[in-house]
Amino acid sequence: MMEIYKENITNDFQQFFEEDYNVIIYAGEEPNVKELHAHSIILRCRSQYFRTAFSSNWAEKKDGMYILKKPNITGNIFQIILSYIYSGTINFSQIExxxxxxxxxxxxxxxxxxxxxxxxxxxxxxxxxxxxxxxxxxxxxxxxxxxxxxxxxxxxxxxxxxxxxxxxxxxxxxxxxxxxx
Structure with a gap:
């Protein structure tokens, strides 16, 4: 009998989201820039956009960290997307x-x-x-x-x-x- 433990995996990724990282994302425009952290391997697994960003010289790299600047996406919106990347869920009713x-x-x-x-x-x-x-x-x-x-x-x-x-x-x-x- 095969057991499926998707909830455990989702919880593990959600916890991983809070820990060690190698990507710093600056989302939003001054003076409302929000610094967010993520893991390049997770981002690459979930999005062609990030696969391209990290495989080319497009993303800046400093002290072993990828630096992404996204002034056209607010910090709150990017936070929602990061949460989706790690958990696979979005509660639309909680979004303004x-x-x-x-x-x-x-x-x-x-x-x-x-x-x-x-x-x-x-x-x-x-x-x-x-x-x-x-x-x-x-x-x-x-x-x-x-x-x-x-x-x-x-x-x-x-x-x-x-x-x-x-x-x-x-x-x-x-x-x-x-x-x-």
Missing amino acids: QTKYLELLKAADELGFDKIIENLQLYLINHQQDYLKSDPIGILQIVFLFEQLILLKEFCLKLICQETKILFEGENFLTVPAHTLE
Whole structure:
């Protein structure tokens, strides 16, 4: 009989996350830069982005440590992604609504397709009020990223059914023409 102990492995990785490291990540812009620590082998195992970063001369190396600077991803968002890398889980309901789009952008850049897929489903199934609150901002994001197909289709369907949420939006006049076509 084969036993599966995924929970033990997840807990071990979560604990490992807190210990010894060889990667320092500076996430966010001044004055809100957050220093985060990780293990290059774990990052490489979980993401093509990090495999590329650590296999080329792209990542800076100083005193045996890899140094990554990611000013375009906030420290809090990078912390969520690191937690996902080590534990395999994200509780979307514990993330501030205003951070969902940031997380989608960061997951896209770092190549975490499962985060993108599952967050889209979460937003569609549990956060429709949020999606209605800024339809123009959300539309502009979903048209930038090809992977946001589910969210794009949902938003377009929602806007077709409830056109007033688009026209009553503060930024309606700033929507690029190609978005409305």
